[in-house]
Amino acid sequence: MRVHQQVTLSLEGAFKAADLPPLVWHDVLIELAHAPDHRLRPVELGSVLQMAQYNLSRLLDRMVDAGLVVRAPCQDKRGHWIVLTASGLKRQKEMYGVYVRVLMQDMGAHLGEDSARKLARQLGKVLSQPEA
Amino acid sequence: MRVHQQVTLSLEGAFKAADLPPLVWHDVLIELAHAPDHRLRPVELGSVLQMAQYNLSRLLDRMVDAGLVVRAPCQDKRGHWIVLTASGLKRQKEMYGVYVRVLMQDMGAHLGEDSARKLARQLGKVLSQPEA
């Protein structure tokens, strides 16, 4: 928990310093960037990110306002597609750069290549929903 | 991060189900329980818990309202002592029980004794502020 807090604070600080949105925005953006046609349903995002539905709904509102994603109609008329825009993809790459840099500094500097791999494997054993 | 979220959600859920306050309350309570005379200055709590000052201030307000701690005057008249009450200590023990039970279920079930120890050691290497 302490490690998580430390890394999280460092990441959020770096994003803020670079005038970028918070970490959750990156989680959403990267999922969309990896999705076919750069689009996903809110419910899919929610299940992947393990994120509360009402919370995601309002986060997407903000991201639409910021022009990073758009809502588009889809077959199931209850919902819609969340589609990554060009500036959304650009923002995702900016954030990913900061993300990698911070993790390298904060974790990579303290762990060797194989230590990191072992750590990831140990942590993976605890996940109820196996990693992608 | 996924492990942290999973465990955190599980813990908060267990606390809520047992009609207990959130996890941060336990962090404060256990620090007080281990402190000499069951009392600490807010600034000490803040530095141990790596918690923002304004945030801690209001958390303590709520804990005072709940009767788990009291504010008592101290030499340095800028601040005061935060003193654990009897019902605060009782609550801490209740929360600790749930805490241990959940961690055993969520992590202990997936890791052997030595795996857990290795994991803790690897994680410890990343901490900028070495553990107590």
Next chain:
DNA sequence: CACCTGTTGATGCACCCGCATCAACCTTGT
């Protein structure tokens, strides 16, 4: 078709967090 159930997503409300700021007090130097 009409109906019932389950799913998807949005929203009002209360609460919590982050930021900036302030008041009160300690400490140090002169």
Next chain:
DNA sequence: ACAAGGTTGATGCGGGTGCATCAACAGGTG
């Protein structure tokens, strides 16, 4: 003693989170 600077803690305000609830739609059954 006094002024200047640092430390400790509280608070107004905007924004984010959790809970409960609701509207809209899908899918299956009589």
